[in-house]
Amino acid sequence: MINKFNPERPLIVDIKQNSLDDGPGIRTVLFLKGCALQCVWCQNPEAQNPDYELIFNSKNCIYCNKCFINCEAISFSFDIKTNSKQINLDRNICNLCFNCVNLCPAEVFKIAGKYYEIGELVELILSNFIFYKNTGGGITLSGGEPLLFPKYIKKFISILKQKFMEKFYYDLSICIETAGQFYFNDDVIFILKNSDLIFYDIKIMDSSLHKRFCGVENSLILNNFKTILNLDFIRIPENISELDFKQKNSINKNTLLVPRMPLIPEITLTKENIIAFKQFMIENKIKIFNFLPYNPLWSEKSIILGKKVLYERKSWLSKEEKQIINEVFNSEDLNEKFSILTYKI
């Protein structure tokens, strides 16, 4: 069971079979567990730590006390003063025996992270073939940071592509969502080459702010971006219709690169940052990029993982905040120079 960080054996926190937001068409998204960034607004906090974690959602509790009785490390307690039925978990004592997960009837506990054999994943994805074919969909590797596990991913997508060819004579579309904080090697290049589309997150242009909000400076991320841009198989799409894979029938030689920025109020969604982002796009001759609007539901996920919530923001983007984008990218920009890809904005 014990995993820790193992580049050849990643855990998966979730498989979304039905995403319409992570690339063209209907896509199966694998969220790999583990990321080198520690963004304070992280939308998938359960995918930061590469190891197993215990999710404790006391809201679902029906007070059956099974967890209390069966915990190996005795990490549960009651508040005697208030005489509440509410059970408390001390994560410092918890040794991740996960007895509570198995015994709880109410899904108070869950294990974040599951290891899948490649064969298991391939079977599941094969069963969705028809949905990919009809919509130009495929799979998306997300996370966390999928490129922290190049060896595993390389093996996985090789087998997957081969199986799709054998069974359906179909070139499965693969999409990568990366935060850019990874080290290049041949396996990474193989993965990028065999993908159809890379969503590359660029968050904060100012390096010191980046360190403050994401835990590391942005130099590796920006360098990796330039390295990828210079790879011979990478292509910058000129218009959005190139991202429709429905007509894709021959093996794609190129991999499309689309930068993406999560819009986090007062962190990434500041006039300065958006201007700098625009400048960066111009410098690199990029026309199509994607903004991801802020989703406040993440903080709930952080709480049940026992993490401290460092960024307090409970509401969705306001109209005024969205207006910042329009101030920087005026209508002329959008008509002639840029296209903002809108999978949900």
Next chain:
Amino acid sequence: MPNLLLFRFGLKLMHLGFKLSKNLRKEIYNPELNYAFNKKIQITTRDGNSNIFIEFNNGKMTSGIKKIENPDLILVYRNKKIMSKAFSASADKSIDMLLSGDLYYIGNLSYLSKFSYLTTIFPKKPKLKDSISFPPPTKVTAELKERKPIQNLILNKKVDNVKYLEDPYLGKYSIDDFPWLYNAKNKWFSTHPYICAERAKNVTEFHRIYGFEEDLKGVQENKGEFNPSLRQGLMLKYILSKKKPIILDDDILPGTTTSKRLGVQIFPELGGIGIWPELYTVHARYLNPYHITKEDRDILNHYVFPYWMDRNIREQARKEYGNTLSQRLEEYFCLYFMWKTQAISHTIPDFEFVLKNGTLKIINLIEEKINLLQDIKAKNINEYYDKKNFYLGMKAALEGVNIYAENLEKEVMAQFNKSNRKEKLIKIINSLKQVPKYPARSFREAITCIWIIWLCLHQENMNAGLSLGRLDQILYPYFEKDIENLNLQSNESNKDSLENYIKEVIELIGAFYLKCQDHLPLVPNAGNKLFGGSSSDQALTLGGVTSSGENAVNDLTYIFLKVTEMLGFRDPNVNARYHTEKNSIEYLKRLCEVNINTTSTPSIHNDKEMIETLIQHGFKPEDARNWAATGCVEPTSIGKHFGHTNCMMFSLIGPLEILMNDGYHPLIHPKINSITPEFKSEKYPTFEHLMNGYYEQLKFLIRNSIEYNNNLGIIHQKIHPTPLLSALIQGPIEKGIDLTKGGAVYNSSGVALVAFVDVVDSLFSIKKIVYEKKLITLEKLKIILDRDFYENEDKIILEHIKHLPKFGSDNAEVNKLAAELVDFLYNEFGKYKNYRGGNYYIGFWSMSYHVAFGKLSGTLPSGRLKGKAFTPGITPAPGSSDMLIENIKSVAKINARKTPNNIAFNVKLVPDPNDSHELAVNHFCGYAKSYFDLGGLQLQFNVVTSEVLKDAMIHPENYRWLMVRISGYNAYFVTLNRDMQIELIERYEFHT
């Protein structure tokens, strides 16, 4: 101790009333009409200890407290306490008692209706007051403005078999371009329905004069019993001749189904008497109130209903076969429901035949057949009379149609001089000079002919799912001919004339849609409580392939879709056939777009799978390819097939409840059977034992339901054959045999199985919780279910159940159980023949009976609580998966070859507000295409959020237009009962 003083006091008052008031006495003794309600009623309790009797005898009423000999009707209350309150209970409350098993009856249901009616007029007749439940009719224009504007894609490419439309999507038109349709639509939404007694009165008049059992006037050649086919034919001719010809001020198609603008027809010989207890209250009831005039009420009460008390289908069956168990089980409402007690019209007539020949030629054909009968006369005199009377009946019915059409023509002529819309009236007159007597020559004549035939058919049988078939195919030759006559060359003015012609066709089809909505089926309040909101479910089918297998999607297919989108009406119930190999993806895209724009129509079918399934069931390939949806979703091979495709609604939970209650049903007294052992662990040591127990109970109810359906079928042959419909379907004229006797080419019966998903989830839950995880015993499970998971310890079990895989999670083990059950049902129903020598075909859709049966069922092992709706059709339960593709994969795995009566798969899918219209359409299309590629048979989207539905629940006045798909048919959300509304809200909402 409760006592019966109040009850007896009430009866005393009643007694006095009859004694003192001549007017009241007329209710039970009416020598003028030769009518005396001379019946004995016993009122008792289950234990038989408290007894009251009432006896009516030539206007005198006596009552007392004892058991009497041979009562005509017995009312059995659960106990004395309930009985003591019964007399003062409102009509509403009495229905609740009946539904909850607090009260059941033995004997004639019409007597119960009559008695219930009598209790409503005491101590005095209620005054008529207006409906308080629904806001006064106003224009819906303002409401419609609240809607998200309809968006349209433009195609500008001729696809499929389109010849004339430059943009098959007709994206530039909206209803604003058709002021006539726009106004008519508004008017419809603000018209109140009226009960119409015209037909009921004329039918009764005919029978009072010419006889029912006996041929009083000697119109028949042979002596003896009045031949039912001849009688029915003459009756139709009589009522069609007497039917008031009506052309409303704004009509462009002549004729009306009833004498009202929006009328509710009464069929006293079928289920019409059910409205008797409500004659004074129906206008003020909460759901679907109908107005009724004093005159109509008196006609029904005194003249019509008394005549039919013993002569309707249900009571004739009781008389003929004794009060069989199979009939009594149906009358508890919670196990199965037989449509034959109400109608047999779930089929599709052969319009092509009428359009090509005209009624006169069909009459000639029948006369030739009569001449040929001379050969039989010498050999078999009985067969000779049977056939001759049958042919004469048919002929009379068709003559009736012609007389009615002539009367219509006279009526338009009479209006002509005073009219300020002469231009329109001329067109109506010209059409009526030609059709239905002679072959139609133009699109206008063809659609006029179809409408007249259609409304005449509604005089013969209640319109419950009588369906239109493939009008885009049947009308296409006339459309093409008209365009040829336009003599188009490629210059601009001709382009205009083509455009004008297409607009005219749109308007005619729109008028036809409006006409289809000019009547409502009669729904008594018990029906409202159980389901309600259903219209007549007149299915219209578009697209697919031709009978030779070519792409059938044509210009008219797209025009019909445009009309469907602009009007957004529940009727006709539009069904689209989509053939994955022959039809274009642009067509599927358009179907999805119309569905998004109308919220719930059309329902989309997998043409390829349905055709192969029909071929496998003995249909010739060309007939299989000519299938169309009937009522809800069920296939009928047009014009050759009498499949009474909704002969019954059958609850799959009923057998499970009887199994779990040791042969009892919670709502039924007494015990039903002892064919399975008590529900105890030692009796069911393994899951296989339990499954066998379930199968035994299933077999028992299947056998009984089929016995009753067949009995009712034979009663239809005896008292209610269908000469007019028989003349319009291939077979009867050829064979000289009525449809109800097996005259058609294909003669199946269609069954709708309800609560399939609930039973799969329940059985799977028992398997896991009791047999594999061994969390509780069967006995404990029963205790927990009986207290509805109320105790804390039950909640733990409930949580376990919630987290089990369900049908819809695409779990291999659940899918296997589902497949086994489908196989069993298919084989078991397959063992029986119907009364016409055809087979029983099963399907999984539920109309609104998932709500009705759910309301009458207890808490289930699946975790579904007592009284909650079951899942509609074959739709996975909410929460089975949050991924639509898992739902889709599960349903698509149901073997289409084993569901020849089709399925209904509901998906509540809502476009993300940030998606562009085109992206949303593409997403819908992607899901639909994938589902069909996986072999799924049928799919229907509801494109509305639960938020909007909740708002509509609170502010019905803003949402009269809001259409939703229930299971196979459409309804206006605000006309649904609360349970149904909640069921729709609770459906899982997927987003794009």
